Amino acid sequence: MTLPLPLLLALLSAIAPLAIDMYLPAMAQMAGSLDSDIHHVELSVSTFLLGFAIGQITGGPLSDRYGRKPIIIAGLTIFAIASLTLSMTTSLSGLLILRAIEAIGGGLATVNSTAIVRDRFEGKDIAKVLSMVAMIMMTAPLVAPMLGSLIVSFSNWRSIFMLLSVYSAFVMILLVWLLPESHPPHRRSRAKPWVGYGVVLRHKVARRFILTLACAYSGMFIFITASPYLYLDYFEQSAAQFPWLFGANVVVIMMVNRINMLLLNRFKPIDLITTGISIQVVMGCILLTLSRYFPDAFTLWTVLPLMMAYVGALGLISANSMATVLQYFRDVAGSATALIGVVQFCGGAAFGLLWGQLHDNTPVPMMAMMFLSAFCAFVALMAARYSREIYEAPAT
Structure with missing residues (x-):
């Protein structure tokens, strides 16, 4: 077998x-x-x-x-x-x-x-x-x-x-x-456990890509945290409909991951990451603008496809960002992977807690935090993309 x-x-x-x-x-x-x-x-x-x-x-x-x-x-x-x-x-x-x-x-x-x-x-x-x-x-x-x-x-x-x-x-x-x-x-490291983390953290480009991925993922964590309020309370959908509304985003991520595999035959990972982050920024800006200035246009059937595009863009961001970081670290790949995961979870928790503090029973804070996380990801990505070290040979 x-x-x-x-x-x-x-x-x-x-x-x-x-x-x-x-x-x-x-x-x-x-x-x-x-x-x-x-x-x-x-x-x-x-x-x-x-x-x-x-x-x-x-x-x-x-x-x-x-x-x-x-x-x-x-x-x-x-x-x-x-x-x-x-x-x-x-x-x-x-x-x-x-x-x-x-x-x-x-x-x-x-x-x-x-x-x-x-x-x-x-x-x-x-x-x-x-x-x-x-x-x-x-x-x-x-x-x-x-x-x-x-x-x-x-x-x-x-x-x-x-x-x-x-x-x-x-x-x-x-x-x-x-x-x-x-x-x-x-290939196994005989150094103390924290040495591997030091190797990763000292790499300027890796730090910036990890931050990019953490901020991009934070937008999804905000969505996960706030989606029950948005769909069940604000849009007054039933509990039976919620799994389908939530699951639509998962389906899009799966589809985009498949598309990403095909696009990698023609494009560099850094270009696909940039496309994904740009989609998140644009979708986040539209959602924030609608929720703040055009509440009558902020309907379920307007928001749902925008959310699907925002969350689905992670299919272009996640795998490509992790691959870009890991190419620098072969012998301490476990430490690099762990650091990526911990920063993702901590970033998502921080943005989620901030949303909880700002929540005012309107969708505006949710959309503002989603846009902010995407914008922070874009800034970190630009810092990484135009860093001279990105073109250097892998560190390990």
Whole structure:
């Protein structure tokens, strides 16, 4: 039995969106079962993001030193055991602690999927493979809320975490069986874990591309955070319609990732990143202008395609930005990948918190923050694009 590498890595990368999105429809039921309220249960999302960041920033340098597979297996083992234990928890504190542990395991494992691509490929091929992985993996956030709703309708919320445990164990067996080690001993770093981060942070162009990607992704995190308000409250759509409105953006990202793979045959990654960021800036500007000055034109059927274009542009930005950064770092690809992920999550959290502070029951703050994040990404990209060092040979 053989499976394509992008499919194996997509199955691994899907751990995070499945763990975040699948249990969202069950939060009300969880609150009742744990004798709490839904707002306290929602804290489990934040604890998961925190734990996931810890897992990533730890797993990256560990895999540079000990190899990719041992860290993946360790992470999936932690994730599977924590998920199984979550299905038996009876308290809110137990939920929060176990979600953090579960996330640490997930971060340890999934941070290595991008590093494996860097181990095996060079140049444009990195971006092509990452686009293929993203295109397959994006089915997870598309189906996860629907799958969670289906499970809750036939069983209870505990079955969701049991399924996550089974899924992670299944992925672990597949990877043990089918995935060869991509980081051989002679390439492994023997330096202290933080040394790899220093190598990445000292590289001026890499810093700027990481910032570009983090700001671009922050716009999507703002959308994810604020979309329930926008679609359910402001546009007064039903809960049954929300997964379809939300999922439309995921479908566009999948399509654009596929288009990106074809465009890489003719264009440089830097040019495709510039196109994607420019789309975000233009769409963000239009959305902000409509929400602020033309509220009568700010309708669901006006906003939906603009949002789809804004979020879908990440299909041109994400894989190409990561490939551009990783081309400079072969021996510490795990550290570079971890740093990208942590900066993405922290940037998204910061912009999301800022939106929460500015929220005034109108869509204007949401659109303003989405435009601001895109504009910041554009500034960082221009600083990287016109830096002399971008034309220099890779650092490692």
